[in-house]
Amino acid sequence: MLMRARWFKKAVCSCFILFALLAASSASEGTVWYVTPGGGSEGKDGTSWAKAMDVAEFRQALKDEKIGEYWLAAGEYKPTDGTDDNPRTKSFNLKNDIALYGGFDGTENKRSQRDYVKNKTTLSGAISDDLGSYHVVYANGVKDTAILDGFTITGVMRMVLTIRTSMAAGCTHTTAL
Numbered sequence: 001m002l003m004r005a006r007w008f009k010k011a012v013c014s015c016f017i018l019f020a021l022l023a024a025s026s027a028s029e030g031t032v033w034y035v036t037p038g039g040g041s042e043g044k045d046g047t048s049w050a051k052a053m054d055v056a057e058f059r060q061a062l063k064d065e066k067i068g069e070y071w072l073a074a075g076e077y078k079p080t081d082g083t084d085d086n087p088r089t090k091s092f093n094l095k096n097d098i099a100l101y102g103g104f105d106g107t108e109n110k111r112s113q114r115d116y117v118k119n120k121t122t123l124s125g126a127i128s129d130d131l132g133s134y135h136v137v138y139a140n141g142v143k144d145t146a147i148l149d150g151f152t153i154t155g156v157m158r159m160v161l162t163i164r165t166s167m168a169a170g171c172t173h174t175t176a177l
Helices: 002-029 055-063
Strands: 032-035 068-073 075-077 098-104 121-124 126-128 147-149 152-154
Touching: 032 055, 055 068, 068 075, 098 121
Parallel strands: 032 068, 068 098, 075 121, 098 147, 121 152
Antiparallel strands: none
């Protein structure tokens, strides 16, 4: 009887640990981060449209590799504000398990509600009138969990574009400089 009780305790404990790990894993994978050019009206932690990140918080979240989906509302987003050392080298760096989706108006609660044609979301490398980023979006060594979808890319100094449909859907680019 004592042996059965020990086995039962181990089985229950193992199941609890497995459940906790699965819950933590699925919670981080399903995270949606909301972004608008000016940020939300109730804070800027990115947990809702009202608390949307602004461009600076968005840049920092990508730098910190906060995984999940980033829903970007219509507007223009630049990888730098121009005050960085060597701003031309700044870019939006895609990483595995990070998905960037453009085309939102800032009211949606499902990705399928967005309209990236109507709600133009631009990733721009135009730092100033005569200065542009070398790369607006940079993705090196990423898998198909790094997604870029629903954007117009402009103001890039060098355009080297290789698109895999699963990674960069609904995107257009314009070399303006």
